Amino acid sequence: MAYADGELSPAERAAFEARLAHEPGLGREVAQHRALAVLARRLAPLEPLDHEWRRLAADPMQRGALGFGWISLGIGVLGLAGLALWRFETNGEISLIERGLVLAVVLGAGALLVTAVRARVRTLPFDPYRNVER
Amino acid sequence: MIVATTDNLPGYEIVECLGLVRGTTVRARNMLRDVGAIFRTIAGGEVPEYTKLVAEAREQALDRMLAEAHELNADAVVGFRFATSEVAKAAAEIVAYGTAVRLRRDPLG
Numbered sequence: 001m002a003y004a005d006g007e008l009s010p011a012e013r014a015a016f017e018a019r020l021a022h023e024p025g026l027g028r029e030v031a032q033h034r035a036l037a038v039l040a041r042r043l044a045p046l047e048p049l050d051h052e053w054r055r056l057a058a059d060p061m062q063r064g065a066l067g068f069g070w071i072s073l074g075i076g077v078l079g080l081a082g083l084a085l086w087r088f089e090t091n092g093e094i095s096l097i098e099r100g101l102v103l104a105v106v107l108g109a110g111a112l113l114v115t116a117v118r119a120r121v122r123t124l125p126f127d128p129y130r131n132v133e134r
Numbered sequence: 135m136i137v138a139t140t141d142n143l144p145g146y147e148i149v150e151c152l153g154l155v156r157g158t159t160v161r162a163r164n165m166l167r168d169v170g171a172i173f174r175t176i177a178g179g180e181v182p183e184y185t186k187l188v189a190e191a192r193e194q195a196l197d198r199m200l201a202e203a204h205e206l207n208a209d210a211v212v213g214f215r216f217a218t219s220e221v222a223k224a225a226a227e228i229v230a231y232g233t234a235v236r237l238r239r240d241p242l243g
Contacts, residue, residue, distance in 0.1 A: 049180065073169075120164075129161075129190040134182075 001033055135200060136210035137232065143210060146237040152206045156231035157198025160221055161191040168224050188226045192216065195230040208234035 002008050003016045020027050056062050085106060089099050124130065136143060163171075163183055171183040195216070203211050214232035221227050 053182070070166075129194050132186065132190045132193050134185045134189045 003030060135203060135208065136237075137196075137200070137214050138210065138212050139214050141213050143212065143237065145240055146210070147240045148212070148235045149238045150236040152203075152208050152234040152236065154231060155199050155202040155206065155208070155211060155234045156229060157195040157200070157202065158227070158229045159191050159194040159198065160225050160227040161187060161194065162222070162225040163187045171224075184226075188228070191226040191228040192230075195228040199230040199232065203232075203234045206234050207236070209237040210235050 003013065008016060020030070085102075088094065088102060091099070142148065163186070167183045167187075171181050174181045174183065199211065199214075211232035211234055214230070217229045217231070219227050219229075
């Protein structure tokens with residue numbers, strides 16, 4: 001077994017190989033052990049979580065909570081950001097220059113985001129790696 | 135093409151060393167996935183969003199390295215390794231590298 005698993009020292013290995021040359025039964029035993037090791041690797045347990053991930057993804061409660069979570073979070077974040085921007089831009093106590101600069105930052109960031117999303121959407125169909133899972 | 139982490143390939147003889155081949159990529163997932171991953175890290179366990187990200191980067195880096203090896207008409211890449219570092223948060227940078235070689239069947243192997 002140690003020979004088949006490559007765990008013998010060079011001297012032990014040489015001695016064992018000398019025996020192998022004269023003992024056909026021993027050779028068969030080594031071959032069987034190697035075949036068993038290959039089989040054992042092939043029979044390695046499948047990812048135990050796969051079926052659970054699929055079951056969870058199909059679960060109505062999970063899907064509903066996820067959908068609600070994303071929509072609620074999206075509305076909240078966008079709404080708060082919009083409201084904050086509106087309050088800031090309509091606040092007469094803040095100078096016109098400051099309001100203009102903040103608006104420029106927001107518009108610039110928005111434009112850059114649009115270009116990044118456009119580039120991704122255009123290149124997505126040609127990205128062969130997007131289906132790699134793990 | 136054979137890709138091996140070992141420096142030699144049993145049954146083959148290296149007849150020519152063609153030099154270093156490598157492939158690099160930096161990939162990111164979208165921000166919504168990152169938000170989802172934040173909640174996963176709170177709960178613990180595997181974060182599939184990032185598993186996928188690293189797997190995508192690994193395959194792309196490997197393919198780029200193989201393309202370079204093909205250009206050199208290599209038969210194999212030996213001493214193959216993956217290396218990673220962080221250049222940006224929530225992005226995976228992976229470098230795949232090895233030595234491109236030409237092989238001949240070892241008559242004694």
